[in-house]
Amino acid sequence: xxxFEARDLTEGLNGVLGFHLVDWRDGFAKIAVDLDERHKNRQxxxxxxxxxxxxxxxxxxxxxxxxxxxKRRGNVTVSLTTNFVGRAKTSTIICTAKTVRAxxxxxFASAEVHDSDGNLVATAEAVYAYVDRDAQRKPSGK
Amino acid sequence: xxxFEARDLTEGLNGVLGFHLVDWRDGFAKIAVDLDERHKNRQxxxxxxxxxxxxxxxxxxxxxxxxxxxKRRGNVTVSLTTNFVGRAKTSTIICTAKTVRAxxxxxFASAEVHDSDGNLVATAEAVYAYVDRDAQRKPSGK
Amino acid sequence: xxxFEARDLTEGLNGVLGFHLVDWRDGFAKIAVDLDERHKNRQxxxxxxxxxxxxxxxxxxxxxxxxxxxKRRGNVTVSLTTNFVGRAKTSTIICTAKTVRAxxxxxFASAEVHDSDGNLVATAEAVYAYVDRDAQRKPSGK
Amino acid sequence: xxxFEARDLTEGLNGVLGFHLVDWRDGFAKIAVDLDERHKNRQxxxxxxxxxxxxxxxxxxxxxxxxxxxKRRGNVTVSLTTNFVGRAKTSTIICTAKTVRAxxxxxFASAEVHDSDGNLVATAEAVYAYVDRDAQRKPSGK
Numbered sequence: 001x002x003x004f005e006a007r008d009l010t011e012g013l014n015g016v017l018g019f020h021l022v023d024w025r026d027g028f029a030k031i032a033v034d035l036d037e038r039h040k041n042r043q044x045x046x047x048x049x050x051x052x053x054x055x056x057x058x059x060x061x062x063x064x065x066x067x068x069x070x071k072r073r074g075n076v077t078v079s080l081t082t083n084f085v086g087r088a089k090t091s092t093i094i095c096t097a098k099t100v101r102a103x104x105x106x107x108f109a110s111a112e113v114h115d116s117d118g119n120l121v122a123t124a125e126a127v128y129a130y131v132d133r134d135a136q137r138k139p140s141g142k
Numbered sequence: 143x144x145x146f147e148a149r150d151l152t153e154g155l156n157g158v159l160g161f162h163l164v165d166w167r168d169g170f171a172k173i174a175v176d177l178d179e180r181h182k183n184r185q186x187x188x189x190x191x192x193x194x195x196x197x198x199x200x201x202x203x204x205x206x207x208x209x210x211x212x213k214r215r216g217n218v219t220v221s222l223t224t225n226f227v228g229r230a231k232t233s234t235i236i237c238t239a240k241t242v243r244a245x246x247x248x249x250f251a252s253a254e255v256h257d258s259d260g261n262l263v264a265t266a267e268a269v270y271a272y273v274d275r276d277a278q279r280k281p282s283g284k
Numbered sequence: 285x286x287x288f289e290a291r292d293l294t295e296g297l298n299g300v301l302g303f304h305l306v307d308w309r310d311g312f313a314k315i316a317v318d319l320d321e322r323h324k325n326r327q328x329x330x331x332x333x334x335x336x337x338x339x340x341x342x343x344x345x346x347x348x349x350x351x352x353x354x355k356r357r358g359n360v361t362v363s364l365t366t367n368f369v370g371r372a373k374t375s376t377i378i379c380t381a382k383t384v385r386a387x388x389x390x391x392f393a394s395a396e397v398h399d400s401d402g403n404l405v406a407t408a409e410a411v412y413a414y415v416d417r418d419a420q421r422k423p424s425g426k
Numbered sequence: 427x428x429x430f431e432a433r434d435l436t437e438g439l440n441g442v443l444g445f446h447l448v449d450w451r452d453g454f455a456k457i458a459v460d461l462d463e464r465h466k467n468r469q470x471x472x473x474x475x476x477x478x479x480x481x482x483x484x485x486x487x488x489x490x491x492x493x494x495x496x497k498r499r500g501n502v503t504v505s506l507t508t509n510f511v512g513r514a515k516t517s518t519i520i521c522t523a524k525t526v527r528a529x530x531x532x533x534f535a536s537a538e539v540h541d542s543d544g545n546l547v548a549t550a551e552a553v554y555a556y557v558d559r560d561a562q563r564k565p566s567g568k
């Protein structure tokens with residue numbers, strides 16, 4: 001781990017939710033988050049959106065490993081399916097994601113979310129498209 | 143709309159992200175969010191997790207319509223698939239969700255996310271399980 | 285409907301299952317099937333694979349409208365999510381599919397399956413990639 | 427393997443497609459199919475519906491292990507997501523499925539399809555509901 005961590009996960013939603021990058025290698029990424037009031041749903045449990053966001057962040061990383069953000073390939077999520085298989089029983093959840101197959105234009109990733117005792121919380125599959133990073137930044141309209 | 147709105151969407155992640163409930167009826171819900179720095183991904187675009195969270199919140203509402211939170215049925219997401227079909231070109235996105243089919247124990251919902259100019263941003267399908275609300279609150283371990 | 289129908293749906297699995305193309309236009313397709321012993325699962329009900337195959341065939345058609353198969357664009361399924369929302373109560377099921385968004389390289393489609401009384405059986409979302417048809421034919425390895 | 431094999435996979439669509447059960451244990455199933463004309467799509471490649479049907483059959487088995495069909499629990503597919511990650515390069519494909527989590531009413535399964543050289547063809551996630559088998563047989567309307 002190096003200084004890309006601070007930069008990559010302090011901005012935007014990843015920063016708002018307190019995600020921290022635990023591991024990142026070619027075809028693999030691991031992101032953890034300590035749960036508090038920010039992560040709750042209206043029923044007081046873990047918001048499914050936290051799990052989905054954590055998975056999206058982690059699968060987004062695993063397919064574009066490159067510590068230098070200036071050289072890193074851009075990517076956008078095409079499709080994300082999350083199955084919420086169990087409850088988190090501890091206050092930290094960790095997502096591990098791996099690249100299943102990478103083509104020229106798209107890549108497939110799978111992910112699992114566990115709590116810190118190893119209980120499985122969610123499984124997921126994602127499809128991403130590689131994009132030109134400058135093109136990505138412009139059309140967001142903000 | 144009544145006072146359930148303030149209560150339901152100011153707590154937890156829905157509050158953190160600034161979601162506001164625009165419409166809620168039996169089998170239907172509509173939630174909007176004005177986008178700012180909180181909602182960005184590491185590339186400066188809209189974080190896919192915002193879209194997924196917005197969909198999860200909206201499909202979560204549409205299946206359990208009941209203004210009084212004390213009487214409302216509890217629910218948990220079982221499976222959520224989101225397809226990210228286009229970019230938001232304005233700084234507000236709106237999710238509309240409807241209940242496709244409700245059984246005794248589970249319900250199916252579909253959702254679409256548009257920007258404020260009507261551009262389609264995402265489509266989604268969700269499966270929810272109804273749960274006892276008290277049971278839901280306890281095992282979260284926090 | 286014209287002579288593309290006979291040719292397109294008598295070959296391979298579509299022919300084995302007795303699919304017939306009811307409608308096909310730019311961005312839209314409709315395929316029906318009369319259910320018999322071929323379509324059952326080991327429990328005697330409708331095999332989920334029939335529903336998924338019907339959806340795959342129909343979403344595959346809707347994105348590449350072109351009556352002349354020689355001129356038609358090739359495509360491959362990237363991702364398909366099917367939610368099985370209800371039981372067919374008649375012995376014919378019909379899938380309608382529409383193109384939700386088509387880009388240069390991929391398209392998104394959604395589909396619904398009803399029985400002939402209009403009962404909803406399944407909903408689905410699919411992602412397809414356009415491919416060169418000659419390339420498609422070769423690597424199948426058979 | 428015992429005499430359940432012949433009975434379970436010769437009926438209905440599983441029989442039409444020539445599926446054969448290779449392994450079946452608690453929480454695990456493996457089904458193979460030799461590809462021929464029956465399994466082709468209109469472009470001459472492997473029909474995505476074959477892959478989806480194979481996955482549905484295999485994930486359907488893994489969650490209800492019980493050699494005696496009379497004692498076996500019934501189940502119906504709730505949701506199935508298939509990602510088509512690569513081409514089959516041999517003329518046999520094999521699906522392995524495992525139960526990820528089983529609750530009282532639903533279970534989650536994941537599956538992978540490889541060709542006989544080990545090339546990954548598809549990954550999938552499924553949600554099933556357990557049902558009363560007699561109830562299952564009746565409402566099919568046929």
